Amino acid sequence: EIVLTQSPGTLSLSLGERATLSCRASETIRSSQLAWYQQKPGQAPRLLIYGASNWAAGVPDRFTGSGSGTDFTLTISRLEPEDFAVYYCQQYVSSPYTFGQGTRVEIK
Amino acid sequence: QVQLVQSGAEVKNPGASVKLSCRTSGYTFTNFYVHWVRQAPGQGLEWMGTINPSGGHTNYAQKFQGRVTMTRDTSTSTVYMEVTSLTSADTAVYYCARDGSIFGVAHGLDVWGQGATVTVSS
Numbered sequence: 001e002i003v004l005t006q007s008p009g010t011l012s013l014s015l016g017e018r019a020t021l022s023c024r025a026s027e028t029i030r031s032s033q034l035a036w037y038q039q040k041p042g043q044a045p046r047l048l049i050y051g052a053s054n055w056a057a058g059v060p061d062r063f064t065g066s067g068s069g070t071d072f073t074l075t076i077s078r079l080e081p082e083d084f085a086v087y088y089c090q091q092y093v094s095s096p097y098t099f100g101q102g103t104r105v106e107i108k
Numbered sequence: 109q110v111q112l113v114q115s116g117a118e119v120k121n122p123g124a125s126v127k128l129s130c131r132t133s134g135y136t137f138t139n140f141y142v143h144w145v146r147q148a149p150g151q152g153l154e155w156m157g158t159i160n161p162s163g164g165h166t167n168y169a170q171k172f173q174g175r176v177t178m179t180r181d182t183s184t185s186t187v188y189m190e191v192t193s194l195t196s197a198d199t200a201v202y203y204c205a206r207d208g209s210i211f212g213v214a215h216g217l218d219v220w221g222q223g224a225t226v227t228v229s230s
Contacts, residue, residue, distance in 0.1 A: 035216030044223055050216035088153055096169040099153040
């Protein structure tokens with residue numbers, strides 16, 4: 001089973017600041033089959049990024065996914081009020097298609 | 109538009125079973141896998157398994173093998189998941205989600221149901 005470790009657990013930032021979220025895999029994720037999701041309280045997760053760096057439909061370009069192999073990053077260039085949420089990475093290269101434990105982005 | 113609409117909240121006694129439904133619309137049902145993901149209160153997301161609506165083939169996380177059964181009804185474009193031998197540890201919100209992968213290109217889980225809360229309590 002591929003274990004995904006996200007860091008930090010919580011990120012406290014102000015509006016307009018840059019957020020950098022990390023997702024590290026316990027083994028190489030080939031073909032960059034990694035996705036990022038955003039989840040707000042009481043809502044279902046929303047797909048942001050697939051294939052490590054491809055935007056899902058309707059996702060603002062302030063969200064950028066990067067990385068390969070075992071190290072992946074989600075960057076939010078300038079935090080907007082609606083970006084404060086929990087973010088999860090998920091690998092879908094091998095079953096079970098595990099999620100990271102999440103990073104909470106909160107208002108400082 | 110593409111939609112996944114789930115059945116409502118359930119309250120079950122320990123040892124009971126629950127069967128959840130996920131009715132899809134707005135796309136060709138048999139072209140996209142459907143996954144089930146659950147989230148215990150205050151916790152992260154946990155992948156449970158997936159079903160190929162075309163042939164009904166399933167792939168379950170080992171943790172749930174023997175206790176989870178996913179099925180589909182192509183006449184109503186609905187996917188079902190039954191979980192047996194419930195314990196309090198199964199109290200969670202259960203989501204179905206469409207796998208957006210197509211033509212061999214993986215796209216992640218691109219459309220989600222609204223979630224169904226299952227509470228296991230005596």
